[in-house]
Amino acid sequence: MRTRPTTRALQYIAVLAYLIFLGFPLLWLISSSLKSPREFASVTPSILPKHVDFSNYTDALNEQGLVRGLGNSLQISVYSTILVLIVALPVSYALARFRSRLRPLTNGWILVSQVFPVILIVIPLFMILRPLHLTNTIPGVVIVYMVWSLPFALWMLQGYVAAVPRELEEAASVDGASRLRTIVSIVMPLLRPGLIATAMFTFISAWNEFFFALVLLQDPQLKTLPLVLARFVGAEGQVQFGPLAAASVLATVPSLVFFAFLQRRLTSGLLSGAVKG
Amino acid sequence: MTATLTAPTQVKKPGKPKQNREAILLFLPALLPVLILSVYPLIRGIALGFTDARAGLHVETNFVGFDNFSKLLHNNLFWDSFRIGVIWTLSVTILQFVAALGLALLLNTDIKFRGVARTLALIPWAMPPVVVAIMWRLLLHPTNGPVNEILQNLHLTDHPINFLGNFSTALPAVIVVGIWVGMPMTTVTLLAGLQGIDRTLYEAAAVDGAGAWSQFWNITLPQLRTVIVAITSLDMIWNFNSFGLVYVLTAxxxxxxxxxxxxxxxxxxxxxxxxGMAAAMGDVMVVIIILFLFFYLRNRLRSEA
Known part of the structure; x- marks a missing residue:
């Protein structure tokens, strides 16, 4: 069926509207980060900077708290990602391969953990971690992130495990390989794309996370990047929007790199996990 | 998972006890952290709502029954915030869905700029909520934000509007940001659903003389129903429980x-x-979410049958 010219025109108008709604905020953020302080204060702002000026970026990177926040965020995200993969791999294997009684329980837990408001969890968590001297520490936040990105990681990974042909494992066990051996040398290599995708999602969710960090980290030395950025905004009045915009762009870079990498697989891979899981 | 269900090896009885033991072994590394840091806090959190627990290290905690809840019943500030939460959740979820469905339908055609639109549609998802909030504060800034500049140039307003600072505009402004953030996930899900619809259905309908509108109404929407119910339920939960975005936007x-x-x-x-009081509020929120989901899903599923 041919699309009529008027319909076509309307479609393009609609696409244009979407592009502006979705893209303009990003364009503005990036262009703000490249404007000189003088241009920033101008009463008639222009969409693109008249002179590209990187001083906001150098200013942001000279800010002590910001660099420290970046380092803290990186550390926490990397550690919790590694932990999640170690824990999620065997569980998702068991979920996909065995029909044990733990499966409905685990799926129930995944569901419940999505429905419950975090405020209910964060108070007891705080009360558990405090006597263990784990509030206000990086390991404390790491294990909390590990547990709370686990549901999504399991949900993704078990779909990938289910896609690995069972015959390969049977062949290995006929050849006398133990279950562990089969997992390590047959399943894991085939799971590489799934493991990478899961790792990225875990990393990003830790990198972007705000609420648990806000409650668990009070020490300014330990604050993650989102906390540092949020505090900058809070200090309205003397807030410098230029460096803040630059820091915001920097904070988004890791996620953008990962998403650029994942983009093609996202529609198919993520949802195949959902359907097969 | 379908493979697991149909595989003949699963049916064999003798393998079972050994399998169970192996499964438990594989679960073990996850079990302890999940029990201590997720299951226990959940239960404890629910129970805390029935106590007078306070912050501080050596404070006595007593069981107070439904005391917190009867206090909440008379706390107008709490109900105000509840009303705001419901307005926020419903507006964001519904508008998000309509906007995302429109975009997904466009991305499902052979239109140009599809690639750009798809990439742009994903970016908000990747951004930290705190950064999204900062970005929109720049956009909506009363003196040097572009939104006010554009509105004034179009003579839609003669004075700059402090969107996030005005009583009447703050909630709508925050809702717009909520839609912007949540659109990607919804669009991607709906697009995947659209791509799963059998093309021959449309061909058959076209042969019968059905127009685009009737095809959308009689094929696309019914075929998408499961996906729509799933994603709107999730959106609703996420929106009702959202925190960071609005905390940084307006506190x-x-x-x-x-x-x-x-x-x-x-x-x-x-x-x-x-x-204790905060946990009681959390309890009320859980009950509301579960009730809401119950009625929503029950009606949806019934109309499907």
């Missing part, structure tokens, strides 16, 4: 006009130290 202000229930409970717990 609940001006004058509590954007005080979502999560923000209210957070203040109660960590600003005033009333852990």
């Amino acid at each position: 609940g202000g001006p004058g509590g006009k954007t005080m979502l229930p999560m923000l209210f409970a957070y203040n109660e717990a960590f600003r005033y130290g009333n852990f």
